Amino acid sequence: MxxxxxxxxxxxxxxxxxxxxxxxxxxxxxxxxxxxxxxxxxxxxxxxxxxxxxxxxxxxxxxxxxxxxxxxxxxxxxxxxxxxxxxxxxxxxxxxxxxxxxxxxxxxxxxxxxxxxxxxxxxxxxxxxxxxxxxxxxxxxxxxxxxxxxxEDYEPYTTGAQISEIFDQMRPRLVALRAAVLEKPAPQVLAGKFDELTQMRLSQKLATTFGYDLNTGRMDKAVHPFSSGSGLDVRITTRTSETDPFNCFYSTIHEVGHAAYEQGIDLAYALTPLGQGVSMGVHESQSRIYENQLGRSRAFTGWLYDQMIDAFGEFGISDPDAFYATVNGVHNGYIRTEADEVQYNLHIMLRFDLERALMSGDLNVNDLETAWNDRFKADFGYAIDKPSNGCLQDVHWSVGLFGYFPTYSLGNVYAGCLHQALRAAVPDLDAQLATGDTSGATGWLRENLQRHGGLYTPRETIQRACGMQAGPEPFLSYLEEKFGALYGL
Amino acid sequence: MxxxxxxxxxxxxxxxxxxxxxxxxxxxxxxxxxxxxxxxxxxxxxxxxxxxxxxxxxxxxxxxxxxxxxxxxxxxxxxxxxxxxxxxxxxxxxxxxxxxxxxxxxxxxxxxxxxxxxxxxxxxxxxxxxxxxxxxxxxxxxxxxxxxxxxEDYEPYTTGAQISEIFDQMRPRLVALRAAVLEKPAPQVLAGKFDELTQMRLSQKLATTFGYDLNTGRMDKAVHPFSSGSGLDVRITTRTSETDPFNCFYSTIHEVGHAAYEQGIDLAYALTPLGQGVSMGVHESQSRIYENQLGRSRAFTGWLYDQMIDAFGEFGISDPDAFYATVNGVHNGYIRTEADEVQYNLHIMLRFDLERALMSGDLNVNDLETAWNDRFKADFGYAIDKPSNGCLQDVHWSVGLFGYFPTYSLGNVYAGCLHQALRAAVPDLDAQLATGDTSGATGWLRENLQRHGGLYTPRETIQRACGMQAGPEPFLSYLEEKFGALYGL
Known part of the structure; x- marks a missing residue:
């Protein structure tokens, strides 16, 4: 040998x-x-x-x-x-x-x-x-x-300075968009109760609709949904809440994004270093584009609305347009994992700056709570009411995950680039999504990104799929356009 | 260090x-x-x-x-x-x-x-x-x-010759008992359908009734029930059949016997060589005494009868005595795993003699089917009708398990010894079992056998618990007495 x-x-x-x-x-x-x-x-x-x-x-x-x-x-x-x-x-x-x-x-x-x-x-x-x-x-x-x-552990060949540059472009536009949106009347919110077994059944339909292969996977419930495994054994979890079926459905679609990436990698790479998603950021780009750009689009939510009517009967939302607004509602909140597309990355940037300062020594652990609360007030406009809504909300730092948070936002940035390229490559994407057909989108992602696994570096992976250098502009334009239209800005 | x-x-x-x-x-x-x-x-x-x-x-x-x-x-x-x-x-x-x-x-x-x-x-x-x-x-x-x-791999410090000596004592008495029992009228058999979810619910009650700790265990379904793990993570599986709830209940009790042994071992031995059952034979003694000497006793089946009436309503068996006879019915058959207490060990002895001959070279693989069929006819009195009822019925030899089969019968022999000692130590055992209280029995087994794990050799383990050398006499007497009474011999 x-x-x-x-x-x-x-x-x-x-x-x-x-x-x-x-x-x-x-x-x-x-x-x-x-x-x-x-x-x-x-x-x-x-x-x-x-x-x-x-x-x-x-x-x-x-x-x-x-x-x-x-x-x-x-x-x-x-x-x-x-x-x-x-x-x-x-x-x-x-x-x-x-x-x-x-x-x-x-x-x-x-x-x-x-x-x-x-x-x-x-x-x-x-x-x-x-x-x-x-x-x-x-x-x-x-x-x-x-x-x-x-x-480097989570996003190889990427530096704090590079991330900082991207975030600096994003933050003012996100703060502005958030402020404009929250000045407008809030859309209707979901009310009533939704049978949890029915949620799981529709969830399974959503998973296969997005191309998840249950022959080499399985779905279970977990307190915090996650996806796990590579190659021929890629499992996902989701959760149910009687009053919040969206949590279940969009957790499922999100985890299917991760899992479809693992399942989409060329099997020639299975059980080798190339046989898994290339980085956390690229992984998150898949979960986010499945969940948001596809799953929360007007076209797909139209199909989902009909599915929910079939599964639960009338549930108090009058038509698909109102449903689309409800799915994409922007509301004040404290918790990162519950944040909408507009606000999510502001949560990340806060953590990025604080953890970078903790690692450099510029921020002392004993000053963390004050720093968190001050920054939150500055970006969100209201004060943290209790530590579980503030600096105690995430598990990451306790388990030593420093440098991980920014990969969530890189994922959103990459998803924006991929979405722009996907729209160009599949002109009738909305017509497909409106019938619950994701194959044009998921097929394009598999062919242009997922199958390569770790063959290229994370940035090369995105660049090859999109035909351009990854940057925040497509993501920001997507947000401004989508929420501008939704909220009549 | x-x-x-x-x-x-x-x-x-x-x-x-x-x-x-x-x-x-x-x-x-x-x-x-x-x-x-x-x-x-x-x-x-x-x-x-x-x-x-x-x-x-x-x-x-x-x-x-x-x-x-x-x-x-x-x-x-x-x-x-x-x-x-x-x-x-x-x-x-x-x-x-x-x-x-x-x-x-x-x-x-x-x-x-x-x-x-x-x-x-x-x-x-x-x-x-x-x-x-x-x-x-x-x-x-x-x-x-x-x-x-x-x-040695399955029953340390035990030889083929020792096993052979035990089996030579057992075979004629088992053949005679079987013949006498089968001459008598067969007891009523179970008819009708039994909801499988209700079976699982009662099964879980049986598991905890026999002392299985679900805080460090869990129950699932599997095609072939088994128990797995040691220390703080000991899981069991069972199966359901709509027409045969006994299969579910007695598979559960059997696997709980194995699992209770593992859960009963002194935690000081956890994650060490002593922290698991000492041999397959001693393991099987626990599963068998739980399943048969306790679970199929007249006293315990009386309690189980009431549980089944509660769970399923009237199911065609008129009273606890008839139920006891049904649970312990002896019927002609081909399959080891479905055999009753009287016939089970005859299946094992057949395999023991054949696999020993395969290993010594006295039997050629090409002559295996003939040897199997001849021996079966001699012991059971009728011919094998198809290979899946004959030499193809067990997975063991295909996966290289030679020397494993006799440990099933050693388990029965050991269970007989333990049962005799247990009866002497807990005089009101039947009164306890009749109320669904197994704690006298399972507590005695834990104290006298299970907690030691691998501290003593298999034979020492049994000898210390029983206060006598292990031999087939108690088991044979138990069978002859139980089935003699049941069948009026």
Whole structure:
């Protein structure tokens, strides 16, 4: 066997073990007995230790040195394996263990602090997490920017400065759009109760309507919906609320976007580094374009309106136009995960600036709540009323996810670019969506983006699909046009 | 850290990884998407390779040499780790891989051959499996008996000759009892349909009635019921048939017997070699005593009769005595898994003699069908009508499980011994069972057997619980008494 073949055989097993670790996560959030938690923590630690040892195995360095890649795919595999190897060996094993231990405990402390509305109870452990993550960032950055090194984990080849530049273009226009929209009368909101079993049934129809393949997937309920797995085993979860069926439907479509990406990757890459979505940002572009540009379009909501009438009977919204307005209603709120298309990215920018300042040392953990509340007031115009609506609302920092938040907004930006290109490529898209036919859109995304998996870098991936450099303009124009029309601006 | 502590830390991770591999098996049989099968095979192979490497890690030999155990539990841990290590290093890696590959394919061939009633289609791959297993047995036995080496995998410290001696005592009395019972009029059989959701609900009640802890377990449906996992995550499955609720209820009680054993083990042994059932035979003793000596007793079936009336209304059986006779009906049949207490072990003895002859080379695979059919005719008095009722009925040999079958009967023998001791220790057992209270029985089993896990050898485990050497006499007397009374012999 050649060095390349030996490396790839080794890597294939590593990928398979990675899939197993992911499936344990799925199990934990869906079916695991409650009392199994302490044992599960040890099981996760054991398989993570195996994965860590394999990712930093000295043979990988030797194989990388000797490997002679014969084509672009092989070169991309090596690029990815090298990135992972170099990243893994840079972080001292003791530091990696300390981070795992502290973040595992911090998650519980955070949940309790949020329940108790007690920021002070969370600060000591967050201080520890921030210190350890800064240490990790310094080890990774080797003199470079600590925050950039964190972003690399989720959005390779992308820097904090690049993100900052994009956000600087977005923020004033989003603040202005939000203000204009909220001056107008709010659309009707959904009232009444919607049978949860019927929600799940329609949800399953939505999933397959958007191309999710249940032969290599399955749908379950979870407290926080997610998608998990690659290749031939890609599972999604959703949730139901008796009074809010949109939460169920759009969670489902969102997770189907993630899952369809994984299911759409060329199976030749399965169980290799290229056999999964290339970055969190590109992943989010798929979930967002499915959910928003397609799922919340006037054309598709017209079809969904009929489905809901069929499933639930009359539910108090008089016609498809009113339904479209209800689906896209913009309302004041505090919570990122509940935010609409107009406001969502303002939540992200707030977090981006704060976490970057935490990593640089410009912001002390003890000043976090004040900084959060001040910034929120400035962008949203009203004060945070309680910590669970403010700096305690997200789990991310407690588990050490710094550099992750901006990928949500990059996803929206990428979705805007893809949507513009898709409209040009499929002129009768609305006519298709109006009949519940997403195949023109999802087929285009699969062909032009999803099937490549990790073959190209994230930006190249978007650029090849769209035929242009990714930037925020298409997304901002889309928002201004859509909500301008909806709200008569 | 001492060598012992280092070894145990290493072992703890290995046990955690073993639990993960087991949970992948659970996932496959309950929730896995159908189309995920090929990827799952690679995932299983990857984690099995990790486990194999750890079990044969040269450091284990060094630690074993240096370890200085301080108590009985530590000595038992080392005994178990040494057994596993020595077994693993004796089998060449290439042979282990060949067995994994061939048995994986053979299982599919067997399923197709069974569906087609085509023995000839199965024989070539079974010939391969038998040859590889004999090679493995020879490597393990190192000049000793090949079949004994196979039995060691499932029932440590037990030989084919010991089993043979027990079976020789059992067979004539079982043949005689069967003949006498079948001469008598058969009891009423169940008729009508039983709602499957109601079966599952009553099944869950039965599970908790027998002490199954759903906080560290869960119940799902599977084609072939099984129990899986140790420590804080022990899951069971059952099945439903609209016309046969007993299948559901007694599958559940059987699997709860296995699961209660795992849940009953001292948590100090969790994620160590001692933290699981000590052998297949002792495991089966728990599932069998729960299912039969307790669950099919006159006292408990009286309670179950009332539960069924409550759940399903009148169902055509006039009173608890008639119900007891129906539950314990002995009828002609071909299939091991459907056999009653009287006939079950005759099925096992047939397989034991045939597989022992296959392993010794006395029986050629091509003569297997004839040998099976001749033996069946001799023991049961009528001819096999089709291969799926004969030598193609069990999956075991296709997946390389030779030496496993006798542990089912050892379980029955052990259950007989335990039942005798239990009756002596809990004189009012029937009064308890008649009210659906199993705590006297299950508490005694937990205290005297289950909590020890792998601390003692299988035979010691039974001997300590019963206060006597395990032998077939109590089981045979129990059967003759129970069915003698039921059938008026």
């Amino acid at each position: 050649s060095a390349y073949d030996e490396l790839m055989a080794f890597q294939r097993e590593t990928s398979a073990l990675g899939q197993i670790a992911g499936r344990l996560g799925w199990d934990q959030e869906t079916v695991m007995p409650r009392g199994a938690a302490p044992q599960r923590a040890e099981e996760m630690a054991a398989i993570e230790a195996v994965l860590h040892a394999r990712r930093s195995d000295p043979r990988v360095a030797e194989w990388l040195e000797q490997a002679d890649p014969q084509d672009d795919a092989a070169r991309a595999q090596l690029r990815d394996i090298r990135r992972t190897y170099e990243r893994t060996v840079k972080v001292p094993a003791d530091l990696a263990k300390a981070i795992a231990r502290v973040t595992s405990a911090a998650q519980g402390t955070w949940a309790q602090a949020r329940a108790d509305e007690d920021v002070a109870a969370f600060l000591p452990v967050l201080t520890e997490v921030v210190a350890l993550k800064r240490e990790e960032g310094a080890a990774l950055a080797q003199g470079g920017d600590v925050y950039d090194a964190m972003v | 001492s060598a012992y502590d280092e070894l145990m830390a290493f072992q703890r991770e290995t046990s955690a990884l073993g639990q993960i591999a087991g949970r992948l098996g659970w996932d496959q049989e309950t929730v896995m998407p159908r189309g995920a099968a090929p990827q799952r095979a690679e995932e299983m192979a990857a984690i099995e390779a990790v486990l194999h490497a750890r079990r044969s890690d040269p450091r284990v030999a060094e630690w074993l040499e240096q370890a200085d155990p301080q108590d009985d539990a530590a000595r038992a841990q080392l005994r178990d780790i040494r057994r596993t290590y020595e077994r693993t290093v004796k089998v060449p890696a290439d042979l282990a891989k060949a067995i994994a590959r061939v048995t994986s394919a053979a299982q599919g061939t067997w399923a197709q051959a069974r569906a087609d009633e085509d023995v000839a289609a199965f024989l070539p791959v079974l010939t391969e499996v038998v040859a590889l297993k004999r090679e493995e047995g020879a490597a393990l036995a190192q000049g000793g008996d090949v079949y004994d080496a196979m039995v």
